[in-house]
Amino acid sequence: MSAARQNRLNTFAAHGALILYTLIALFPVFVIVINSFKTRKAIFREPLVLPNADSFSMIGYETVLKQGDFFLYLQNSIIVTVVSLFFILLFGAMAAFALAEYRFKGNTLMGLYLALGIMIPIRIGTVAILELMVQTGLVNTLWALILVYTAQGLPLAVFILSEFMKQVSDDLKNAGRIDGLSEYRIFFRLVLPLVRPAMATVAVFNMIPIWNDLWFPLILAPAEEVKTLTLGSQVFIGQFVTDWNAVLSALSLAILPVMGLYVIFSRQLIRGITSGAVK
Amino acid sequence: MTALKLEKVCKSFGDVEVLKNIDLVVEDGEFVVFVGPSGCGKSTLLRVIAGLEDATSGTVDIGGEVVNDTPPAKRGIAMVFQSYALYPHLSVRDNMSLGLKQEKQPKAVIEERVDKAVKMLDLGDYVDRRPSDLSGGQRQRVAIGRAIVREPKLFLFDEPLSNLDAALRMNTRIEIADLHRKLSASMIYVTHDQTEAMTLADKIVVLRDGNVEQVGSPMELYNNPANQFVAGFLGSPSMNFLSKSEIPIPDGATLGIRPEHLSLTDDGRIKGQVTHVERLGGDTNLLVMSEAGETLTVRQFGQHDANVGEPVGLDFQDQNAFLFDQNQQRIAE
Numbered sequence: 001m002s003a004a005r006q007n008r009l010n011t012f013a014a015h016g017a018l019i020l021y022t023l024i025a026l027f028p029v030f031v032i033v034i035n036s037f038k039t040r041k042a043i044f045r046e047p048l049v050l051p052n053a054d055s056f057s058m059i060g061y062e063t064v065l066k067q068g069d070f071f072l073y074l075q076n077s078i079i080v081t082v083v084s085l086f087f088i089l090l091f092g093a094m095a096a097f098a099l100a101e102y103r104f105k106g107n108t109l110m111g112l113y114l115a116l117g118i119m120i121p122i123r124i125g126t127v128a129i130l131e132l133m134v135q136t137g138l139v140n141t142l143w144a145l146i147l148v149y150t151a152q153g154l155p156l157a158v159f160i161l162s163e164f165m166k167q168v169s170d171d172l173k174n175a176g177r178i179d180g181l182s183e184y185r186i187f188f189r190l191v192l193p194l195v196r197p198a199m200a201t202v203a204v205f206n207m208i209p210i211w212n213d214l215w216f217p218l219i220l221a222p223a224e225e226v227k228t229l230t231l232g233s234q235v236f237i238g239q240f241v242t243d244w245n246a247v248l249s250a251l252s253l254a255i256l257p258v259m260g261l262y263v264i265f266s267r268q269l270i271r272g273i274t275s276g277a278v279k
Numbered sequence: 280m281t282a283l284k285l286e287k288v289c290k291s292f293g294d295v296e297v298l299k300n301i302d303l304v305v306e307d308g309e310f311v312v313f314v315g316p317s318g319c320g321k322s323t324l325l326r327v328i329a330g331l332e333d334a335t336s337g338t339v340d341i342g343g344e345v346v347n348d349t350p351p352a353k354r355g356i357a358m359v360f361q362s363y364a365l366y367p368h369l370s371v372r373d374n375m376s377l378g379l380k381q382e383k384q385p386k387a388v389i390e391e392r393v394d395k396a397v398k399m400l401d402l403g404d405y406v407d408r409r410p411s412d413l414s415g416g417q418r419q420r421v422a423i424g425r426a427i428v429r430e431p432k433l434f435l436f437d438e439p440l441s442n443l444d445a446a447l448r449m450n451t452r453i454e455i456a457d458l459h460r461k462l463s464a465s466m467i468y469v470t471h472d473q474t475e476a477m478t479l480a481d482k483i484v485v486l487r488d489g490n491v492e493q494v495g496s497p498m499e500l501y502n503n504p505a506n507q508f509v510a511g512f513l514g515s516p517s518m519n520f521l522s523k524s525e526i527p528i529p530d531g532a533t534l535g536i537r538p539e540h541l542s543l544t545d546d547g548r549i550k551g552q553v554t555h556v557e558r559l560g561g562d563t564n565l566l567v568m569s570e571a572g573e574t575l576t577v578r579q580f581g582q583h584d585a586n587v588g589e590p591v592g593l594d595f596q597d598q599n600a601f602l603f604d605q606n607q608q609r610i611a612e
């Protein structure tokens with residue numbers, strides 16, 4: 001009886017803490033979204049009040065859609081994020097498989113070398129990267145961003161995925177070998193499906209920083225036709241006047257695609273977390 | 280013809296020598312069981328035979344062909360793993376037919392062989408299920424089915440029953456023996472369960488630390504162990520070893536006597552006290568502490584009313600005892 005009550009109390013406390021955390025985390029998003037539907041005056045007078053008949057205004061969204069090439073920017077951002085994630089997952093998983101599965105000289109050293117990038121921020125190399133991109137003629141192309149983001153994401157991907165791949169049963173891979181599957185099919189058909197939750201984790205960890213990055217788009221691809229959404233939104237932030245309606249509207253719109261991607265990955269993510277708890 | 284011939288097979292992982300100069304012959308249709316304590320290299324030896332590990336040196340010959348450089352799929356073997364290792368995303372039928380599809384067998388052949396295996400293993404109701412929807416015993420049968428359909432020259436089993444509960448283990452053991460009779464294929468079976476070894480094997484190979492200790496039929500090994508390790512490893516409860524008892528034996532030697540060969544007699548040569556009684560219904564095992572301070576197991580058939588603390592006398596017939604020298608080798612009488 002007392003154990004049951006204790007349990008109830010525990011659940012209650014846990015849920016309370018989680019709800020509180022959710023509220024705190026969602027609060028800024030909430031403020032951005034409600035204010036994006038208000039007039040400029042209302043934003044500054046009462047930033048925490050929901051839009052009403054008086055203060056409701058779509059002026060921000062109108063500006064965003066009229067000025068600048070919002071949909072082009074959005075498309076650029078999506079291309080860069082999705083293609084980078086694809087390469088990070090593909091090459092990360094391949095390297096992780098090699099490290100986890102094959103015994104060769106320098107295996108550990110190679111693993112350490114590949115993981116080193118986790119500790120060294122890629123931005124330190126910005127000047128060299130820019131020189132490289134100029135020499136290869138990749139400046140002001142989406143490829144410049146994709147390559148940089150892939151390089152930036154790989155270390156963590158290799159590190160996480162190789163740990164997970166070591167846990168995939170040897171017997172399963174060996175059964176595949178005896179049945180005559182090639183190493184490629186073992187990798188793609190047997191191992192990858194089993195580490196899907198880990199892949200989703202890596203994807204989510206990498207997605208947000210890529211989507212939000214301002215640094216590399218500004219340096220490597222500032223031209224109008226390759227601007228990403230984050231960079232494109234900067235036109236509304238001026239040195240002297242900032243069009244807050246437009247900024248808030250652009251931010252609200254920018255949340256949507258990442259949220260979509262997140263929903264796709266999160267189902268895998270949650271399955272990964274719970275399967276770990278059950279096994 | 281020989282199904283398998285190993286010559287001077289060695290395997291090291293880095294500096295660790297796991298297999299040392301293994302020589303072994305498996306005749307056609309023979310059921311060979313590898314036994315040995317955990318970590319002695321049984322699985323490694325099986326993987327070398329399967330081609331999943333390369334031998335560091337020595338030759339592996341399957342069906343008269345040296346296969347050292349042949350990939351596992353082309354060696355004419357099939358393997359059943361302890362963890363079943365079924366493909367989680369494929370149905371039972373697809374699990375069984377994948378290997379044949381890889382060999383590019385015609386559809387009709389695949390279908391026929393799978394159906395035959397399904398019937399043999401009584402899996403008819405499950406062919407469209409995923410492995411995760413099967414019980415442990417059913418999974419193991421699917422794994423066996425996957426091996427059967429390939430019609431290999433040599434079956435390799437790595438502790439296939441150790442994840443099953445006792446009753447199921449016995450049933451599956453009988454099924455495997457039955458399968459061996461029906462297919463008359465050569466089989467190699469790894470286990471550390473000596474009941475499985477004794478009941479299934481035509482020939483037992485006892486391994487220790489990567490060495491072959493003795494090879495022979497179950498009864499040969501039981502009646503005539505080459506050394507103290509084999510004597511102690513086979514038989515349950517295991518053999519009693521006496522080195523300081525009241526029986527006159529050569530200096531430094533050890534006397535071995537099986538629990539079932541000890542009898543309770545008041546004027547026996549060994550005196551002691553009962554310290555524990557295990558009543559199994561059909562058998563009763565007594566643990567006796569001798570006056571020399573050694574614990575002996577006595578196996579009595581039927582039920583026995585011995586009590587803990589009771590003084591007892593033990594005796595045996597001399598032809599049932601074994602003598603081992605300082606190096607644990609058998610001394611022939």
Ligand SMILES: Nc1ncnc2c1ncn2[C@@H]1O[C@H](COP(=O)(O)OP(=O)(O)OP(=O)(O)O)[C@@H](O)[C@H]1O
Nearest residue numbers: 292295297315316317318319320321322323324471
């Ligand atoms: N990949 C490997 N790298 C290094 N050492 C290994 C490797 N695989 C096995 N070993 C070592 O080889 C020895 C034999 O292993 P093996 O798996 O063959 O034992 P086993 O007889 O099958 O034991 P068990 O009955 O527990 O399955 C062990 O000491 C093990 O640590």
Ligand SMILES: [Mg+2]
Nearest residue numbers: 321322323437
């Ligand atoms: Mg083993």
